[in-house]
Amino acid sequence: xxxxxxxxxxxxxxxxxxxxxxxxxxxxxxxxxxxxxxxxxxxxxxxxxxxxxxxxxxxxxxxxxxxxxxxxxxxxxxxxxxxxxxxxxxxxxxxxxxxxxxxxxxxxxxxxxxxxxxxxxxxxxxxxxxxxxxxxxxxxxxxxxxxxxxxxxxxxxxxxxxxxxxxxxxxxxxx
Amino acid sequence: xxxxxxxxxxxxxxxxxxxxxxxxxxxxxxxxxxxxxxxxxxxxxxxxxxxxxxxxxxxxxxxxxxxxxxxxxxxxxxxxxxxxxxxxxxxxxxxxxxxxxxxxxxxxxxxxxxxxxxxxxxxxxxxxxxxxxxxxxxxxxxxxxxxxxxxxxxxxxxxxxxxxxxxxxxxxxxxxxx
Numbered sequence: 001x002x003x004x005x006x007x008x009x010x011x012x013x014x015x016x017x018x019x020x021x022x023x024x025x026x027x028x029x030x031x032x033x034x035x036x037x038x039x040x041x042x043x044x045x046x047x048x049x050x051x052x053x054x055x056x057x058x059x060x061x062x063x064x065x066x067x068x069x070x071x072x073x074x075x076x077x078x079x080x081x082x083x084x085x086x087x088x089x090x091x092x093x094x095x096x097x098x099x100x101x102x103x104x105x106x107x108x109x110x111x112x113x114x115x116x117x118x119x120x121x122x123x124x125x126x127x128x129x130x131x132x133x134x135x136x137x138x139x140x141x142x143x144x145x146x147x148x149x150x151x152x153x154x155x156x157x158x159x160x161x162x163x164x165x166x167x168x169x170x171x172x173x174x175x
Numbered sequence: 176x177x178x179x180x181x182x183x184x185x186x187x188x189x190x191x192x193x194x195x196x197x198x199x200x201x202x203x204x205x206x207x208x209x210x211x212x213x214x215x216x217x218x219x220x221x222x223x224x225x226x227x228x229x230x231x232x233x234x235x236x237x238x239x240x241x242x243x244x245x246x247x248x249x250x251x252x253x254x255x256x257x258x259x260x261x262x263x264x265x266x267x268x269x270x271x272x273x274x275x276x277x278x279x280x281x282x283x284x285x286x287x288x289x290x291x292x293x294x295x296x297x298x299x300x301x302x303x304x305x306x307x308x309x310x311x312x313x314x315x316x317x318x319x320x321x322x323x324x325x326x327x328x329x330x331x332x333x334x335x336x337x338x339x340x341x342x343x344x345x346x347x348x349x350x351x352x353x
Contacts, residue, residue: 103312103314104290104312105290106312106313106314107243107244140258141258141259142256142258142259160288164255164257164258164260164311164315165255165260166254166255166256166257166315167312167314
């Protein structure tokens with residue numbers, strides 16, 4: 001199973017404990033962002049926590065009263081930016097395994113390997129299971145030719161043609 | 176007084192609000208200026224002058240439609256150009272997958288493949304659209320234009336209307352295989 005480095009941030013928010021000010025802004029708007037491919041959950045936590053504290057007013061006879069001290073909780077935003085791999089830097093090339101949004105069903109994301117970039121001439125076997133005929137095609141500008149590694153059982157550029165760059169979603173790095 | 180803790184607070188709040196702004200503009204809606212005349216008179220009805228950015232129409236692009244990729248005829252959409260991915264174009268969807276389009280200047284008819292759509296500008300004489308680069312995959316669409324936000328006298332909803340009969344003949348064929 002390949003690891004998908006998908007676009008987005010993953011910010012771990014850990015509650016470390018309470019500390020006195022002035023380490024934390026008083027307005028205390030803390031954002032927790034869980035950003036996956038399907039949904040984004042934005043939780044706003046407002047600093048409304050307050051704690052009561054009993055303190056003696058006079059030394060002789062302690063008269064306790066309430067003192068509200070606003071202690072704040074530190075939310076340590078541990079920046080763990082998983083990956084924002086941007087294809088617009090054009091860092092993909094032939095023989096890279098990439099994730100593309102399928103041109104035929106835009107809600108489906110498939111994994112294929114790039115065989116040719118724009119301008120390349122690709123010779124491919126049209127139907128490996130049944131015959132040996134090949135076809136040659138020049139990949140148009142702004143497109144890539146993708147194929148699955150298992151040519152006998154794959155639905156790729158042989159079927160849906162070259163894929164425009166705008167459909168590329170990410171690059172697979174490791175397993 | 177400008178103290179280190181004040182600066183640190185400013186940094187943290189800018190980072191926070193930057194993240195919020197990025198999330199909203201990426202997942203909900205953003206405002207983009209429209210360049211060019213390919214969508215006249217719906218967008219940019221007048222020739223853009225040297226002032227450029229102040230007189231262009233600014234539109235609200237909503238991104239909620241990208242969860243389902245469900246578009247319909249007459250939607251004005253923003254999409255990445257299939258030949259150069261860095262450019263974004265704004266056109267109207269005139270036909271969806273399964274419809275037949277007559278190729279201009281010829282008697283052929285082309286069926287739009289599954290997962291693709293045919294986009295055309297409202298101003299056909301001055302528009303680079305599907306008549307040049309063919310049907311585009313719906314996955315290239317980056318948002319749907321719903322409202323015009325600027326200039327103030329043109330603030331309002333952008334209609335989703337069916338294309339009028341003209342150079343592009345769209346017929347909806349239901350092929351029944353007997």
